[in-house]
Amino acid sequence: MSAATQLYVSTLLVYFFVDLIAVWSFDLQFGVGGILNFAFIIFQAAGAYTVAILSLGPSSTSGGFQTYVGGWELPFPIPLLAAMAVGALLSLLVGVICLRRLRSDYLAMTLLVVSIIATTVVTAETGFLNGPAGLSLIPKPFSTSLGLGPVDYSWFFAGVCGVVAFLVALLTWRLVYSPFGRALRAMREDDVALGALGRDVHRLRLMAFVIGGAVAALSGALLAEFITAWAPGSWEYPETFAVLTAIIVGGRGNPLGVALGALLIMVGVQQAVSYLPTVVNGDFTAALEWVVTGLVTLVFLWKRPEGLLRERRRRFGKRTQAMATVLALPSEGEGGIPDAF
Amino acid sequence: MRVLISSLGFGVVTAALVAIPAVAFTLQFSVTNILNLALGATMTLDGFAAYVVNRAGLNIWLALVVAGVVGAVFSVIVNLLVFSPFARHGTKLTGMVIVTLAVGIILGNLLQGVVGGSNFFSYSWDIGSTISFGDLALTSTQLITVGIAVVAMGLVHVVLRYTTMGKAMRAIATSVPLAKACGIRVQLVANLAWAISGALAGIGAVLFFMDTSSFSATTTNGFFIVIIAAAVLGGIGHAYGAMLGALIVGLSTELAAALINPALKDVVAFVLLALVLLIRPRGIVSEVSSEKAIAA
Numbered sequence: 001m002s003a004a005t006q007l008y009v010s011t012l013l014v015y016f017f018v019d020l021i022a023v024w025s026f027d028l029q030f031g032v033g034g035i036l037n038f039a040f041i042i043f044q045a046a047g048a049y050t051v052a053i054l055s056l057g058p059s060s061t062s063g064g065f066q067t068y069v070g071g072w073e074l075p076f077p078i079p080l081l082a083a084m085a086v087g088a089l090l091s092l093l094v095g096v097i098c099l100r101r102l103r104s105d106y107l108a109m110t111l112l113v114v115s116i117i118a119t120t121v122v123t124a125e126t127g128f129l130n131g132p133a134g135l136s137l138i139p140k141p142f143s144t145s146l147g148l149g150p151v152d153y154s155w156f157f158a159g160v161c162g163v164v165a166f167l168v169a170l171l172t173w174r175l176v177y178s179p180f181g182r183a184l185r186a187m188r189e190d191d192v193a194l195g196a197l198g199r200d201v202h203r204l205r206l207m208a209f210v211i212g213g214a215v216a217a218l219s220g221a222l223l224a225e226f227i228t229a230w231a232p233g234s235w236e237y238p239e240t241f242a243v244l245t246a247i248i249v250g251g252r253g254n255p256l257g258v259a260l261g262a263l264l265i266m267v268g269v270q271q272a273v274s275y276l277p278t279v280v281n282g283d284f285t286a287a288l289e290w291v292v293t294g295l296v297t298l299v300f301l302w303k304r305p306e307g308l309l310r311e312r313r314r315r316f317g318k319r320t321q322a323m324a325t326v327l328a329l330p331s332e333g334e335g336g337i338p339d340a341f
Numbered sequence: 342m343r344v345l346i347s348s349l350g351f352g353v354v355t356a357a358l359v360a361i362p363a364v365a366f367t368l369q370f371s372v373t374n375i376l377n378l379a380l381g382a383t384m385t386l387d388g389f390a391a392y393v394v395n396r397a398g399l400n401i402w403l404a405l406v407v408a409g410v411v412g413a414v415f416s417v418i419v420n421l422l423v424f425s426p427f428a429r430h431g432t433k434l435t436g437m438v439i440v441t442l443a444v445g446i447i448l449g450n451l452l453q454g455v456v457g458g459s460n461f462f463s464y465s466w467d468i469g470s471t472i473s474f475g476d477l478a479l480t481s482t483q484l485i486t487v488g489i490a491v492v493a494m495g496l497v498h499v500v501l502r503y504t505t506m507g508k509a510m511r512a513i514a515t516s517v518p519l520a521k522a523c524g525i526r527v528q529l530v531a532n533l534a535w536a537i538s539g540a541l542a543g544i545g546a547v548l549f550f551m552d553t554s555s556f557s558a559t560t561t562n563g564f565f566i567v568i569i570a571a572a573v574l575g576g577i578g579h580a581y582g583a584m585l586g587a588l589i590v591g592l593s594t595e596l597a598a599a600l601i602n603p604a605l606k607d608v609v610a611f612v613l614l615a616l617v618l619l620i621r622p623r624g625i626v627s628e629v630s631s632e633k634a635i636a637a
Contacts, residue, residue, distance in 0.1 A: 287454030294447035
């Protein structure tokens with residue numbers, strides 16, 4: 001492979017791993033827990049900004065071309081961990097305000113408002129996170145100590161992202177196929193019934209929201225370290241929609257499915273569109289990506305709302321099977337995801 | 342005192358600008374039970390339709406009528422082609438809000454692709470003379486805006502209160518099966534609600550774009566949030582609540598802009614929204630039921 005191809009492939013690999021972490025965190029909230037988090041992208045952004053502030057050093061040392069609060073130079077894993085903490089705290093704050101007994105679509109709309117307001121505030125308050133220009137020159141971890149060339153470093157960083165994605169995969173599988181995951185699914189299908197069974201629905205919802213928010217921040221943190229810049233333009237609300245499309249296409253509630261969705265939509269569609277010749281103008285090509293994403297969502301919601309890889313249904317033993325028949329519950333293999341949308 | 346009075350005046354103008362689309366949003370929601378997140382993009386479409394005819398030489402107030410018609414026709418078409426089929430297909434509330442956002446993103450980006458993402462446009466019209474009331478100075482355009490909003494709100498009131506159609510809308514808003522049982526043609530009334538909402542959105546878009554004086558394909562993004570804030574504040578699904586919400590949002594944002602920092606105008610609307618969500622999650626006067634069916 002030539003150096004350019006290697007750089008391209010390794011960069012794509014970084015994006016894919018970051019997208020994987022993002023879809024898994026969003027799927028825990030939406031696919032498994034049924035919380036349609038239209039503000040997803042602000043938690044990714046929170047992680048990115050945290051990493052920037054914790055590795056850029058004080059604002060004054062950068063020659064004053066960008067201004068932001070705080071500013072430290074902390075070694076590698078600390079900014080990532082701090083990003084997760086910030087993501088969790090922000091989710092807790094938003095969750096406590098918004099997750100109270102709101103109808104699912106109403107909640108989604110409220111979160112969309114939160115997302116746009118967050119962009120507005122960060123853009124307007126130039127002293128907070130350098131306003132519309134955003135933060136740049138975020139140092140890449142180990143870039144000086146390793147002394148690698150750009151291609152080798154890109155492979156190295158893809159490896160780091162791969163390891164983190166693997167850890168997130170372990171966490172995701174553990175959570176999705178655990179009693180906690182089952183409770184989340186039950187909440188998604190019928191939160192009143194789950195409440196009647198004695199589970200604290202509000203607490204469950206908040207937990208899914210906070211865990212998802214922390215992992216989302218981690219994905220943003222890795223992305224910011226790789227592209228070394230982060231600005232309000234990178235996290236406008238349609239970005240959430242791209243992650244959502246990946247989940248709908250791949251199969252909500254199925255970690256393997258949403259990973260496939262991330263590959264097809266977030267890597268596939270984006271790359272395919274960038275290869276199109278510029279027909280009318282640059283704006284048109286950029287817009288086309290979103291038009292395609294929107295259409296794909298509509299087609300899947302119409303034709304195959306359960307996604308390419310349908311959510312794995314739990315196998316019941318003979319006794320529970322009999323009980324399900326008595327209770328007239330849908331048995332294994334029958335029907336799709338009841339009331340999924 | 343002077344600042345206070347003039348910001349109160351601007352607050353009323355902002356309230357008028359917000360009230361028209363907020364009532365559009367909330368009225369259509371009360372009938373169809375669909376949160377139309379594509380309303381912002383619809384407004385952009387209507388605003389640009391008015392721009393085309395206005396630049397072709399049509400008077401701005403006639404262009405405003407054109408925008409209203411385009412908005413009404415477009416909303417009904419989208420309902421017939423997308424929302425209504427999805428509802429009959431069995432798409433539930435969560436799915437529906439994804440569908441409306443998808444439509445909004447598709448439409449918004451098509452418009453951005455056609456007119457360019459960062460190109461700015463403006464209508465041509467005579468801004469009129471400035472009229473002073475003591476410390477308060479408003480342009481005649483601003484006065485006409487307030488006038489149009491008052492007339493539009495009055496019409497909505499008359500339609501909802503005194504016509505059979507309004508009665509049918511209120512019936513559907515209360516219960517779809519009961520309305521059906523009474524022989525109300527739910528689909529027809531839902532389409533009428535979409536038409537009224539689209540027309541109001543078109544009128545609101547042109548007035549808003551006149552007020553901002555220059556606009557791009559993304560100008561309605563931030564404004565749509567203020568619209569939602571007003572609708573939620575007043576209790577979503579209640580036309581009068583939306584008017585009240587618009588007044589609260591209009592006055593408080595203008596006062597905050599004058600007294601604190603103009604950049605934080607939209608943020609004040611958000612803080613109000615957060616407070617309402619904390620204290621009364623369903624708005625000041627509303628009752629949002631999760632059992633209600635979609636009518637499309």
